[in-house]
Structure formats: structure tokens, C-alpha cells
Amino acid sequence: MLLLGQMTDANPFQDPLRFERRVPPCAIVIFGANGDLTKRKLLPALYRLAYERRIPQSFAVIGNSRTHMSDSEFREKMKESVQQFIEDSPFDESVWNSFEQSLYYIAGDLKDPKCYQAIAAKLSEIENDHQTRGNVLFYLSTQPSYYATVVECLGAAGLHHGKGWRRVVVEKPFGHDLKSARALSDEIHHVFEEKDVYRIDHYLGKETVQNILAFRFGNGIFEPLWNRRYVNHVQITAAESIGVEGRGAYYQEAGALRDMIQNHLLQVMATVTMEPPSFFDADNVRDERAKLLRAIRVMKRDDVPLYAVSGQYGPAKVGGQDLPGFRQEEGVDPKAQTDTYAAATFFIDNWRWAGVPFYIRSGKRLPKRVTDIAIQFNAPPLAMFQQETRLGPRSPRPNLMVLRIQPEEGISLRFLSKSPGSGMRVRPVSMDFNYGSSFGERTPTAYETLLVDAMAGDPTLYTRQDMVEASWTVIEPILEVWRNTKFDFPNYEAGTWGPKASDDMLAREGHTWRMP
């Protein structure tokens, strides 16, 4: 991420206060262009960038998949997707007409060298017609099992180098365990250098996750409290109310721990807890994140049952509607041992956080869709006031700061206030900052942000190989124990906050899950 003062000096006609970061001349090759990600996220994001005049004339997209389509059929298909999936944005026919002239399609099998020859020929044609300067971003939006094949074929076809820069964007999952993550990385590194590999974790592209850095390091008043002396524990929740929605076959191989915690939530945890970088640039920010991930204590096998909980939802009736259990979902093995819910207690072994529990949970078919981080501060040393509750006077609840990632993005701080009237009765009140109301303008989607960053060569919000390995190292013992355990699933009903064992895990530390 470039700071304002870092804008290039070569061009005197710059005004970083007012000009948006623009996409440089380049071509994007999307492998898996007929897939959901391309239709729902990538093309709508690129169209929106075109709508905002951030895409130059010298730009083109080549879509690839096995399905036979002409350029015009691809354009028509992408137009329908953009119209359907563009978020908070109008669809402008004239902008689309101009944008679609830069869309091309090549059908071909990912294992077939001829497919890459065709892509190479199209790239050189585009370089002439669109003046893309030989800059190419390869986007792997295929099934993960094809990542290594595509990269190897790109290398064999000589597409990994050219007149301009060549970069590759890899979607998660980056392997399914530490060993496979390392193997994938080795295979990619045979062709691309690490600096040209952009591992995308769309959570890091969310405005509200980026705002955590601004909140922590742009303000002077929070950081002094941000440590073991004042923080009692932290809860990170990523709940979904939906089930696997047709992704049953994929999901039963992944599970919540791999799908959410290993990547998104550990990255969020690292963002919340990392040390301040000495300078806000890609290397410094990623160094601090990586350092934090390496400081997370790796569980011993015997500790896994105490500090990690696996769950799977069963059928239930929610809002008058019968919902199937996970094992009844289409494409799912009726005896599947997949975790649709995962919770874990992590500790960070460094001076700032030693002894502070970090509770992370993620699950499907929970009561609502919400992602937030709750920082529970210590209670005052002396409970001077009592709080009226249904059960009579109790010690008041300590301060709580909630960083809301989605929905209703914002930050709130719970503190005590005197209730009006006589007597010194106190009541918790909430001071809210709502991202939407303070910045009512549209915020870019994570994919808009991340695509521009990749094209501009800014990897700040992308994960690096050492970060991926560190997070797999943390998750690996849990995976190993779970792999060798036969769970009595299902253990929670759809529409509830997960299995009882999860509540017990916190209760052992004297804590309870909050209700987001």
C-alpha cells in the first residue's frame, strides 16, 4: 500500500490527494472464468473499476474454461453476471459496451499445452491491440487441485516471463494442510518468484478489516490498553445463518476450521494483535502479521480436546421452515465427519499477549450472519457499584469493545453509566460508531481493492508463504486429532449457537460466549 508521500516522483502530474489509484496497462487471464467466483466477484469488481474510470484503455481480460464459447457469448454471459451481482452500484449500458470490448475468451483444458499456446497467441494479439505492455496477471479461480498444473503449464509455455511484469493470484485454500501448502508453494516457486505470487484472502481486503489498522495505529488512546494488563480475553466470531448451499461436496472435504479459521480468522486475529509496523508498507505490515502468527502457541495433541471444539449441525425447524442437517445436504456423505462448526482457544506467546485467551468460532447454520471481534477488558479492581439485573444486584459487566466486520460495520464500546434518578445504580450503555453512517458513500468491495492492488504491485493485503505456513502450523495438531476422532455428529441444531462443548470450553476459563 503506497502512502501519499510515496507516489512516484517521475511523473510531476500526480495529485494523490485527489486522483484514485489507477490500474496500470495490463491483461488479466482468469482461469476458471465460467465459475462462480468470476461471475459473482471478479467481473463485477472489474466492471465497477471501469465505471469509476480506473481501468485504462490499455487493459484486457482473457477468460478461460473448458466450456466452448465465443468472445461475444462470453461477453453476454459476463454482462448477465455483472447485472445480477454488482453490489450497491448502477449498471451503465454505455460503460459496459466500452468495457466489454476488452473481454476475450479462450476455451481449453487446463492440462492441455495447446490451451496455453492459444492464450500466448491471444496475449500477444492483445498486447498490440490494447497496448498492455506485456504486463499480465494470471488469476487462478479454478479448483484448488489444478493450481499446480496451471502454474506448471504457464512455465512450460514460457508465459511466466515476458516484456512486462507477470504475477499470479492464487485463491484459497493454499493447501489442505502444512505439507500440501509447502508442496504447492514449492511448485509455484519453480515458475514464479514469491514476490510475484499474490495469495488472496478476501477478508483482508474488507474495508472494516483495514480499518482495524487505522483504528489501532492512527489513534493514540487505544494502543496503551491493547495488551495483557487491560484485556481479559478476546472473542472472534464468524457466523453464517446459511448452510452449505450446494457446496456440500467441496465443504465436506474442507470444514469450518480449514475454510474459515486457518485463513480468514487467523489473519483477522493477527491484524488485531500484531505489533505496530515501523512503516506502513507491504513488507513491514506483512512482517508483523507473520511474526504474530508464529507467536501463536501450537497445541499439544493432548490439549486439543480441551481447547478446540468440532461441531456439525443437524436438522431443525427454523422460522417454520424445515432445515436439513449437514448430512442430509445434497452431495454430502450421510456419515460425514466434517466440522460445520469449529471453535478454538488460542494463546499468543509474546510479551504483549501472554496469558490472554483468544476464542475463535465459526460455523454454519448459526442464528445469524455476523462477523465481529469482541475485546473484553478487565473489570475494575474494586467493584464499587452494583448493576441491577433480573437476578438481583450483580457486579457490573466490564468494558467491552466490539469491532464489527459485517454486517452493520462499525465499532462500539460498552461502558457503565449512572441510571437516571436517585441512588447510585449503574447500567451498561453503548457508544457506537457506524461505518455506514459516518462514511455514507459506497465502500469498494474486497475484490475491487485486492484486484487493483495486485495489478499495481502492492501485496500489503495479500498473504505471504511464511504467513500461510505459520497458520497451518497452528491448525495442524487440531486437524490431526480431529481426523483420528469419531465424533458423535450432529451435535448442534441448525439455528443455535453451536455445540454445548463450545460453551464448556469457555466456562473452564470462567468465560462465556457473548451473543453477537
Place this chain on the structure above:
Amino acid sequence: MSSGPIPAQPEKILRELGRVWTSLGEEERHQGKPTVLRACAMTLIVITDEEDAESATASQTLVELMHAHPSRAIVLRSDPKAENGLSARVFAQCWKPFGKAQQICCEQIEVSVRPDRLLDASPTVLGIVVPDLPVVVWCRMKSVLRVSPNDRTNAAMTPVLALATKTIVDTKGVDLNQAFDVLRGWKAAGRMIGDLEWTRITAWRETIGTVFEENADWLSPTGLGAELTYSGATVPASALYLAAWLERGTQTKASLRREDSPWPGLSSVRLSGEHTVELSRTGPTCLKLRVGEQEQQVSLAGSSFYELMHEELTVLGYDPVFNAAFDRAEASYRQ
């Protein structure tokens, strides 16, 4: 939700505002859940008078701006028909973001004042700005840019302008001789200023910036001659600003030439030397860019008051590029 006219005393206005919020809160009590969210990131003071032919557009702009820049808006209107010489009204501007259950509401206060009582309005405005947040003044009263610093209007506005984190004016169609005098005085006094004539050329500047960014390997601005054309009887500030901005990059003196065109203001820019870059207006919202033999149409959308003000409100701190262009443009205009 609005009040009737009330005396323009700060405590009465603030009390009325309190009433407006209380009545909005009634709905919450009935529904038992939060339905209204109060949002405020700054105080936005709009100074206008009867000479302001576009005041209705400006009012609409203010409502639109609330979505991206929620603020306490204070409209100070110099009006010979002001009730009791000085009076105020209080509103809440509310909207419900798409798909959200809660309304977001901002405050708007209208203070009407007879021109001869302008001096009395300053204490009112000073008493109702939101504490501890930036204060932006959008000065639409052209007379402020016409008068000498000792004039009555300027004296009346001085306390209000002194409050401002930033003052935004529009030098379009005013006597630049006087306007530059006033703005230079404000700058010398350490005030942050913005001019919508500068904002109007962002699309031109961004297009030129991009051309040199994309073609940095063979196209250098240094030494290129810049020629700008404009239509209208007098040279617009936008043309002076653009010439000044270009001169910093080319390090040569830009020339300005009057030329008839269907569209008022800036008509074209030509940077020539070993290579030529030309940008010319071909429609109300369209530019033609020519780099060597290559041509491209560029959208010039973004010049409504809303878009101009939205851009200015995102730059509340020191703006070195504008300040440098202003100094150079003023010096060049004086020559």
C-alpha cells in the same frame, strides 16, 4: 421533521434541535428498537444570499452531501425579507440506507438574516457549531469575493470564516482581480481554502496525469510547450489553474488563448514538443484525448455541485498541489 421560525439565539436553536431529536426518538420508544441513528462528522456552513441564483440546487446538494459527509449543516442566508431581521429554523434530514432498518439523520439549521444585520448572525453561528469536529464553510456569497477586507459584509463574515477548517469558494464568473486578492489574504492569514474552479479541472488533470504515467517510458513532460484555449469574455480561473499546474510539470511557460466554443470555460489543452498530447472538449461531459496518433473519448462527468463539493470535502487538510497552483496562477494573472 422541522420547526417553525424561532429566534436565532444559539440556546433556543440547540433546544429546538433537542426537541427534534426527542420526537425522532419517540418512534424508537414505540417500536422498542433503535430506528434512528444520529450521524455527524463535521459542521458544514453554507453562506448564501439573494444573488445566488442556484441556491435551490445548492440546498439539494446539501441533502445529497449528507449521505457521504454527515454533518450539522448551517445555512446562513442573507435575505432582505428575513423574518424579524434574523430568525432560524431547524430540520432533521433523514434517509434510510438501502436494506437497513435504521434511518440515518443529520441536522440542518437555516439562519435567515437581513443584509444590514449580517454582523448579528455571526454570534449565532459561532454558538451552534458542533464542538471538536471540523468546520467547513461553503461560501456561495459572491460579494465576499468582491469586496475589500474593510467592507461590511466581509467584516460580518470574518468571525465565521475564522472558525473554518476550510473555506470553499467558487471563482467562476467573478472578477478574478478582487477574488484573488481576497483569497491571497485568507491564505496569508493561514486559512485553508478550496476553489470549485480548481475542482472542475480534476478530470482534465487526472487524464493528463494518467497519460504521462502510462507512457513514462517514452513521454516526458519536461520541456513540452503548453497551450490552453478557453471561451468566454475573460479568462476563467480554471484555465489559469490548469496552466499553472502544467507549468510545474513542463517547466515552461504555458500560453492561454481565447477561442469561441459552444461550451463555456476551458476548451482545450495542447502539450507539444517531440510528441503531442491534446485534450479537447467535444461535448458537455466529454473530452477527446489524442496522444500522438491515438484518440480516445474521456468522460468529463463529475462537475455537478454535489460532485465538486464531495471531492472538496474529502480533502480537509493542507492541499499542496492546489496551493502551488494557486500561487502560480495568481502571479501569472497579475503579470
